[in-house]
Amino acid sequence: MFAALSHTFHTPSLGDEEFEIPPITPPPEMESGLGLSEVDSPFPAMPEPPGPHRGPLIPQFPPQSLDLPSITISRNMMDQEGMTVNNGQPVNVGSGHLRQYPPNPAMVMKSIISMNSTNGMIARNQLTTINQSQLNTQNLNMAGPNITHTSPSPPASKSATPSPSSSINEDDQDDGNRVIGEKRPAPIDPTKKPKTPKKKKKKDPNEPQKPVSAYALFFRDTQAAIKGQNPNATFGEVSKIVASMWDGLGEEQKQVYKSKTEAAKKEYLKALAAYRASLVSKAAAESAEAQTIRSVQQTLASTSLSPGLVLSSPLNQHPSMSPASQALQRAIAPKPLQMRLGGNQIVTSVTVSHQNMSGGIPPQLLGQMGSGAVNRSDGMEDSVKSSRRTSERLAIFQRVQTASQTLS
DNA sequence: CAAATGATTGTTTGG
DNA sequence: CCAAACAATCATTTG
Numbered sequence: 001m002f003a004a005l006s007h008t009f010h011t012p013s014l015g016d017e018e019f020e021i022p023p024i025t026p027p028p029e030m031e032s033g034l035g036l037s038e039v040d041s042p043f044p045a046m047p048e049p050p051g052p053h054r055g056p057l058i059p060q061f062p063p064q065s066l067d068l069p070s071i072t073i074s075r076n077m078m079d080q081e082g083m084t085v086n087n088g089q090p091v092n093v094g095s096g097h098l099r100q101y102p103p104n105p106a107m108v109m110k111s112i113i114s115m116n117s118t119n120g121m122i123a124r125n126q127l128t129t130i131n132q133s134q135l136n137t138q139n140l141n142m143a144g145p146n147i148t149h150t151s152p153s154p155p156a157s158k159s160a161t162p163s164p165s166s167s168i169n170e171d172d173q174d175d176g177n178r179v180i181g182e183k184r185p186a187p188i189d190p191t192k193k194p195k196t197p198k199k200k201k202k203k204d205p206n207e208p209q210k211p212v213s214a215y216a217l218f219f220r221d222t223q224a225a226i227k228g229q230n231p232n233a234t235f236g237e238v239s240k241i242v243a244s245m246w247d248g249l250g251e252e253q254k255q256v257y258k259s260k261t262e263a264a265k266k267e268y269l270k271a272l273a274a275y276r277a278s279l280v281s282k283a284a285a286e287s288a289e290a291q292t293i294r295s296v297q298q299t300l301a302s303t304s305l306s307p308g309l310v311l312s313s314p315l316n317q318h319p320s321m322s323p324a325s326q327a328l329q330r331a332i333a334p335k336p337l338q339m340r341l342g343g344n345q346i347v348t349s350v351t352v353s354h355q356n357m358s359g360g361i362p363p364q365l366l367g368q369m370g371s372g373a374v375n376r377s378d379g380m381e382d383s384v385k386s387s388r389r390t391s392e393r394l395a396i397f398q399r400v401q402t403a404s405q406t407l408s
Numbered sequence: 409c410a411a412a413t414g415a416t417t418g419t420t421t422g423g
Numbered sequence: 424c425c426a427a428a429c430a431a432t433c434a435t436t437t438g
Contacts, residue, residue, distance in 0.1 A: 213430040216419040223421060235421065239427035242420085246429075261430090 208271035211264030214257035218246055 212220075219242050226238050233241075246254075 210418070210431080212419050215429045219420040219429085227421080234426075235423090236427050238421080239429090243428050265431090 206275065208268055208275055211261055211268045214254060214261045215246055217257045217260055218242065218249070218254075 219239075222242050222245060223238055226241050227233060230237070
């Protein structure tokens with residue numbers, strides 16, 4: 001199977017490394033440049049075909065672990081014991097082609113893709129194996145010169161990075177400096193380092209989860225195949241391979257993933273808006289409740305029922321709003337959202353908007369934000385509001401009474 | 409104020 | 424939690 005599909009790629013220049021990339025499943029599309037696609041559906045006009053999974057043979061883009069091209073990374077057999085054939089996956093040594101990540105993966109992929117596109121070619125056993133001499137630990141280090149992937153400080157830097165745990169709540173202290181220094185040790189330029197602290201915003205556990213990026217999706221899909229071919233490959237190695245493949249991916253193909261993430265992002269924004277709305281409503285409810293309680297307390301006090309008891313209520317402490325509510329308010333505050341599209345374009349929009357909310361929010365969420373402050377103004381009628389308020393007050397009043405009874 | 413850019417965060421899997 | 428690499432987001436600076 002694989003052999004048929006896969007295509008071997010050869011880079012003459014590099015002797016050491018062999019990099020055979022199997023065509024990740026038939027390219028969803030031909031490369032934009034080549035018009036050859038005789039393939040039935042060259043362009044997935046739609047980002048994603050509704051169809052669940054297609055047969056392995058069918059050229060589908062999303063690399064399924066099954067179909068996925070067998071990517072073998074073989075290093076020098078001699079040196080390594082681990083990577084060798086025993087992986088369970090056949091490794092092509094002789095046929096292996098050399099490839100360097102840094103150089104131009106794109107070319108490789110494209111060529112591979114093009115090859116695949118041509119049916120005839122495929123017939124031949126095209127085995128894509130990725131062979132990297134670099135994979136060797138030695139090589140990895142050695143490779144440095146070529147790759148020089150930006151790692152001023154090798155391993156140490158990582159630990160240095162503000163580990164989430166360590167940074168826990170030092171936001172203020174933030175040593176923005178520290179962070180910066182790590183990233184760019186050399187540039188200690190006092191001149192240009194406003195050193196914007198950038199406090200890390202603590203994330204809400206409840207906040208909707210951000211959608212994964214296109215690359216992450218690709219990684220998820222591809223990684224398994226790579227691993228399959230190279231069980232011994234480390235995460236870093238796999239990551240590099242995936243990166244090179246990603247790099248080689250055609251725009252259209254990337255678009256497939258991007259559209260996925262885009263959709264996910266849309267959902268995310270909706271969920272986020274809904275979530276924030278719910279927070280608002282909560283805060284509003286809370287403040288309303290507090291107010292109600294206060295008024296009730298006043299009433300009680302005036303009637304000289306049991307003032308002392310009433311005063312002890314926590315809600316009473318702040319005349320205006322409880323700290324929690326304030327925090328909520330802050331969290332909810334509609335912030336402009338920046339999105340960087342493609343190149344450098346930045347789109348600015350308001351995160352939370354009424355339109356959005358009424359638009360696609362799930363019913364349950366909508367229900368939650370029923371008494372929300374945000375929507376309250378538009379949707380709810382005064383009569384409803386007042387009645388609700390009344391009932392709330394009643395309930396609270398009852399609670400207070402009960403409490404006072406209990407305590408007394 | 410909007411655009412540009414730097415910095416940080418958050419993904420991926422597996423140990 | 425970390426690995427490598429990337430994308431997305433955020434925050435600050437700049438024009």
